[in-house]
Amino acid sequence: MIKKVGVVGAGMMGAEIALCFAREGYETVLNDISQEIADRGKEKQAAILDKNIKKGRITEEDKTAILNRVTVTGNLEDMADCDLIIEAVLEVFDIKKSVFEKLDAICKESAIIASNTSSISITKLASTVRAERKGKFIGTHFNSPASVMKLVEVIPALLTSEETAEAVTAVLKEIQKEPVRVKDVVGFGLNRIFHAMYLEACRLVEEGVCSAEDVDKICKYGLGHPMGIFALLDITSHDLNLNVDRILFKAYGERFRPSPQIIRLVDSGRLGKKTGAGFYNYEER
Ligand SMILES: NC(=O)c1ccc[n+]([C@@H]2O[C@H](COP(=O)([O-])OP(=O)(O)OC[C@H]3O[C@@H](n4cnc5c(N)ncnc54)[C@H](O)[C@@H]3O)[C@@H](O)[C@H]2O)c1
Known part of the structure; x- marks a missing residue:
């Protein structure tokens, strides 16, 4: 007990x-x-x-x-x-x-x-x-x-x-x-779903299909999520997200290839809310 x-x-x-x-x-x-x-x-x-x-x-x-x-x-x-x-x-x-x-x-x-x-x-x-x-x-x-x-x-x-x-x-x-x-697999359950979803969201923005703000509206008003996926990524921080992407990419290959947008954000020091900016700008709010 x-x-x-x-x-x-x-x-x-x-x-x-x-x-x-x-x-x-x-x-x-x-x-x-x-x-x-x-x-x-x-x-x-x-x-x-x-x-x-x-x-x-x-x-x-x-x-x-x-x-x-x-x-x-x-x-x-x-x-x-x-x-x-x-x-x-x-x-x-x-x-x-x-x-x-x-x-x-x-x-x-x-x-x-x-x-x-x-x-x-x-x-x-x-x-x-x-x-x-x-x-x-x-x-x-x-x-x-x-x-x-x-x-x-x-x-x-x-x-x-x-x-x-x-x-x-x-x-x-x-x-x-x-x-x-869940079984002892790389990423367990949650991170496999979360990273697959956000990498697809990044691709939508990279392909010019819609803006990051509109992806977040899709999540909130179409999927019923409490917040948009880019807003969530800014909270969880991009350096941590990128580390997990790299681990998933190594384990599962192409479907988890890290997004160039996330790499750019990390390289520029825009790590998310903790640094005052990520996809969104928090200092200006
Ligand atoms: N941050 C997240 O969103 C998240 C989510 C799920 C799981 N995790 C996992 O949880 C774990 C902790 O992550 P975190 O974000 O809290 O990290 P953190 O850096 O905030 O905290 C880690 C703590 O461990 C302490 N520490 C280091 N070596 C120690 C030792 N030998 N004995 C006792 N304490 C020691 C550090 O001083 C620090 O306070 C990691 O394995 C991480 O992967 C993190």
Whole structure:
């Protein structure tokens, strides 16, 4: 039974993943390379909860109770009594490998270890833990912003037990997520759909069929999307999108060839909303 949840990496994804569990009553441990960086993760959680208070969704008392359930630490040893530990550190195999090796040694035998990787094979990551842990290793791919988006892809590795996949699916439902089981393939499910769609959207603009603004209108008013695909790309940031394109292109070939428009944006430093400009200009708004 999963009662206490650890999250390693208190960055963009980790802080919000930990918040999802704390919000639903789970005792949560949030770790980063130093106490100071881990603390910043909790500050981010507080800022999200403040916005929720302003919108009337929660009270000050709720915020205090939620944050009291989050222990922040620069010490990985504090994961020792967690039942589920989700890794959300940088997308670099060797860094993840070192985290998993340490977790495997620190965590109790019954603990499940999960990775939030977007692009590394879960089976390859599972190879970093001892044979006895391989049945308890799985992928849980949250979407950004993790405190809002309901989808979580659940990705069993080659040797993941059905019991582990079911336990993780159940706890994700408990925290109000919509888990979807997908095979351990490059891009999983979401990124294959998202990138195929946006690369086609880029081709429409490159061929002069319609403008980026009109593509966004097609998405919003024809497909019922809450925002246009180019507006979404500006939020997810083009350097990150291009990295994923390159990984998909390597795995699947021509249908994921990176768009010249995205390459130009990245070369020019227009990485999206975070730099003040991407397809759209945010500084001028
Ligand atoms: N950003 C997204 O939209 C998104 C979406 C889905 C999945 N992911 C995946 O989630 C993971 C994290 O991405 P992010 O965007 O939150 O990155 P990020 O750079 O915002 O955060 C990563 C954090 O990991 C910490 N870290 C690095 N090495 C560590 C270690 N050894 N121990 C503990 N902490 C360590 C860093 O200090 C940093 O705070 C990546 O695998 C990424 O592919 C990202």
